[in-house]
Amino acid sequence: MKILVPIKRVVDYNVRVQVKPSGSVDLDNVKMSMNPFDEIAVEEAIRLKEQNKAKEIIAISIGPAQASETIRTALAMGADKGILVQSPERLEPLNVAKILKAIADKEKPDLIILGKQAIDDDCNQTGQMLAALLNWPQGTFASKLELNGDSITVTREVDGGLQTLALKRPAIITTDLRLNEPRYATLPNIMKAKKKPIEQTTPESYGINPAPRLEILETLPPKEREGGVKVESIKELVEKLRSEAGIL
Amino acid sequence: MMTEERRLIQETAEDFTRREVLPLADRLDSEKGDIPDSLIEKMGALGFFGILIPKEMGGMGLGVYEYCLVAEALSRGWMSVGSLLARGNGFYKRVPGDKARREERVKAMARGEYLGAYAISEPQAGSDVAGIECRAKREGAEWVITGNKYWCTFADRADFIYVIARTGAGEAGRRHLGLTGISLEKERGGFPEGLTGEPIPKIGYFGWKTWELRFDGARTSYENAGEEGRAFYSLAEDFAVMRAHTAARAIGLARGALEDALAYAQAREQFGRPIGSFQAIRFKLAKMSSEVAAARALLYETCAAMDGGGDMAVMAARAKYVASEMAERVSSEALQILGGAGYTTLHSVERYWRDSRLTKIFEGSSEIMLRIVSDSLLGRGGD
Numbered sequence: 001m002k003i004l005v006p007i008k009r010v011v012d013y014n015v016r017v018q019v020k021p022s023g024s025v026d027l028d029n030v031k032m033s034m035n036p037f038d039e040i041a042v043e044e045a046i047r048l049k050e051q052n053k054a055k056e057i058i059a060i061s062i063g064p065a066q067a068s069e070t071i072r073t074a075l076a077m078g079a080d081k082g083i084l085v086q087s088p089e090r091l092e093p094l095n096v097a098k099i100l101k102a103i104a105d106k107e108k109p110d111l112i113i114l115g116k117q118a119i120d121d122d123c124n125q126t127g128q129m130l131a132a133l134l135n136w137p138q139g140t141f142a143s144k145l146e147l148n149g150d151s152i153t154v155t156r157e158v159d160g161g162l163q164t165l166a167l168k169r170p171a172i173i174t175t176d177l178r179l180n181e182p183r184y185a186t187l188p189n190i191m192k193a194k195k196k197p198i199e200q201t202t203p204e205s206y207g208i209n210p211a212p213r214l215e216i217l218e219t220l221p222p223k224e225r226e227g228g229v230k231v232e233s234i235k236e237l238v239e240k241l242r243s244e245a246g247i248l
Numbered sequence: 249m250m251t252e253e254r255r256l257i258q259e260t261a262e263d264f265t266r267r268e269v270l271p272l273a274d275r276l277d278s279e280k281g282d283i284p285d286s287l288i289e290k291m292g293a294l295g296f297f298g299i300l301i302p303k304e305m306g307g308m309g310l311g312v313y314e315y316c317l318v319a320e321a322l323s324r325g326w327m328s329v330g331s332l333l334a335r336g337n338g339f340y341k342r343v344p345g346d347k348a349r350r351e352e353r354v355k356a357m358a359r360g361e362y363l364g365a366y367a368i369s370e371p372q373a374g375s376d377v378a379g380i381e382c383r384a385k386r387e388g389a390e391w392v393i394t395g396n397k398y399w400c401t402f403a404d405r406a407d408f409i410y411v412i413a414r415t416g417a418g419e420a421g422r423r424h425l426g427l428t429g430i431s432l433e434k435e436r437g438g439f440p441e442g443l444t445g446e447p448i449p450k451i452g453y454f455g456w457k458t459w460e461l462r463f464d465g466a467r468t469s470y471e472n473a474g475e476e477g478r479a480f481y482s483l484a485e486d487f488a489v490m491r492a493h494t495a496a497r498a499i500g501l502a503r504g505a506l507e508d509a510l511a512y513a514q515a516r517e518q519f520g521r522p523i524g525s526f527q528a529i530r531f532k533l534a535k536m537s538s539e540v541a542a543a544r545a546l547l548y549e550t551c552a553a554m555d556g557g558g559d560m561a562v563m564a565a566r567a568k569y570v571a572s573e574m575a576e577r578v579s580s581e582a583l584q585i586l587g588g589a590g591y592t593t594l595h596s597v598e599r600y601w602r603d604s605r606l607t608k609i610f611e612g613s614s615e616i617m618l619r620i621v622s623d624s625l626l627g628r629g630g631d
């Protein structure tokens with residue numbers, strides 16, 4: 001069984017994102033890492049391989065040349081091979097899904113495990129769009145994944161509880177936070193990763209024009225928090241909620 | 249040079265520090281608790297104890313560069329954990345036992361399952377290593393060790409203690425020629441017959457105990473010794489790596505202090521503004537970050553030169569001097585930026601400050617480092 005794991009290079013989750021005066025997110029000298037949900041996806045694929053339920057794991061990243069670093073991290077965790085689709089453009093979920101579909105058509109995987117969303121733009125669309133383009137079943141926000149022959153059981157975190165789905169292969173899975181805890185890349189595995197191959201391609205080589213269709217009008221930092229006030233009575237609270245906060 | 253592989257190694261070490269080391273340090277340092285075995289096991293599984301052990305002996309076969317990257321990252325959380333590395337790694341050369349047992353033990357060391365402690369210093373011999381008086385005498389197929397050692401960190405939990413002992417008088421005026429390195433086998437968690445000890449009450453470097461040791465006829469096999477009378481020279485070789493490692497630890501501490509101070513300066517408000525908007529604080533942070541960057545550049549240039557081969561004793565001494573002095577200044581400034589909060593155990597900065605103080609003292613004090621550098625500039629001076 002073959003698993004594809006798309007991974008995105010994003011600003012590290014520990015970085016306090018700043019907006020430049022020119023109105024874009026400051027990415028200069030900022031630590032970049034693998035999207036945390038994608039790390040969970042890589043971990044899940046490796047666990048399936050360790051249980052002898054998968055044979056090959058291919059990590060795919062679409063982005064700038066430096067995204068090869070992100071792929072190397074996945075290889076050091078335990079993926080077998082990488083594909084870097086190099087594109088300087090800002091990529092939108094639909095374009096990413098189209099590129100992934102083209103790769104899936106060629107690689108014919110049994111499973112594609114994605115993060116439920118990337119922590120940079122929080123779109124939460126790529127997995128679902130890819131499922132539609134491939135016409136495959138999807139199990140999104142997975143908190144548990146079980147494989148038994150051709151059938152896949154996915155436990156999903158939904159409002160008010162857990163939902164369990166049975167899917168047939170090939171299928172799309174997107175990961176939620178509680179699916180697993182990703183491992184560290186050990187030093188021996190980092191050394192081994194050096195020899196694993198990364199294939200270099202472009203969106204154009206799949207016949208896809210990566211140009212964005214959405215225009216970003218403005219990027220603003222979150223509003224600064226204002227200091228709180230103590231109120232004397234419920235009456236005053238209701239009054240303030242009505243007159244100042246405009247909530248009531 | 250920062251290769252892809254080194255970046256991945258650093259990432260693993262930094263990630264591990266953030267997730268495992270820092271929370272432990274914040275909890276255990278203030279209660280003077282021991283670093284748990286489970287952390288040592290995890291470090292072993294990651295390969296941290298085998299960085300300098302050759303591949304064919306079960307290690308990673310990497311260099312001082314990688315060793316220092318990991319030490320720096322771990323010390324950013326807790327210096328004692330960064331220091332633990334040295335109880336494996338280059339120490340493989342001193343592992344006791346016959347050939348077969350030594351091979352097994354070196355492999356175990358690479359996994360963190362066989363670790364050592366250094367017993368060099370004595371009550372009367374600190375900077376003056378040639379003044380060592382603890383004696384070892386041959387009796388049949390064994391060495392018998394008698395005398396006192398001071399400052400032996402990890403003595404209780406180690407699997408062996410590397411004792412520098414006097415086995416001969418040395419010629420007149422050449423006391424250093426009478427020293428031999430002897431590895432005493434022992435059980436983890438206790439002391440063997442003929443050895444007792446007391447922990448020394450120190451003001452930092454918690455997570456493990458540092459011991460005063462009394463050897464009263466402790467025995468180990470005759471084969472567990474390096475070349476007789478040559479320990480001073482083998483130590484000199486080890487010292488270059490130990491000093492680079494100490495510089496890395498100092499830089500890790502300074503980074504921790506800087507990062508914490510930076511965050512605090514942005515969050516803490518006085519006079520209606522974040523204190524990070526006052527130039528006095530901004531310039532402090534700018535100076536601190538410049539000092540850290542300069543020391544780092546010097547250290548990794550030194551590491552690259554060491555990995556390239558050759559005797560780098562002077563470069564290592566310079567890097568250790570610069571980094572440890574820098575770390576004390578930077579952590580002290582960080583404490584200042586935190587104000588009263590810095591002077592509490594509620595924030596980690598005081599730990600970085602206390603621990604960085606030590607980097608100027610051990611593994612050769614700043615004064616001894618300057619002596620090495622000045623000797624290289626001017627020829628040997630008077631003592």
Ligand SMILES: Cc1cc2nc3c(=O)[nH]c(=O)nc-3n(C[C@H](O)[C@H](O)[C@H](O)COP(=O)(O)OP(=O)(O)OC[C@H]3O[C@@H](n4cnc5c(N)ncnc54)[C@H](O)[C@@H]3O)c2cc1C
Nearest residue numbers: 366367368369374375399400401453458610611612613615
């Ligand atoms: C917490 C801690 C842990 C340690 N762990 C270990 C360990 O695991 N194993 C081990 O063997 N040792 C260990 N040490 C010992 C450490 O290496 C020594 O403390 C260090 O070498 C300095 O020796 P000393 O303390 O005897 O100081 P001294 O040598 O007495 O020095 C006192 C002062 O005199 C200065 N001085 C000495 N000689 C000269 C000179 N020629 N020129 C100018 N100035 C000079 C020194 O720089 C210092 O300022 C540890 C020490 C500490 C504090």
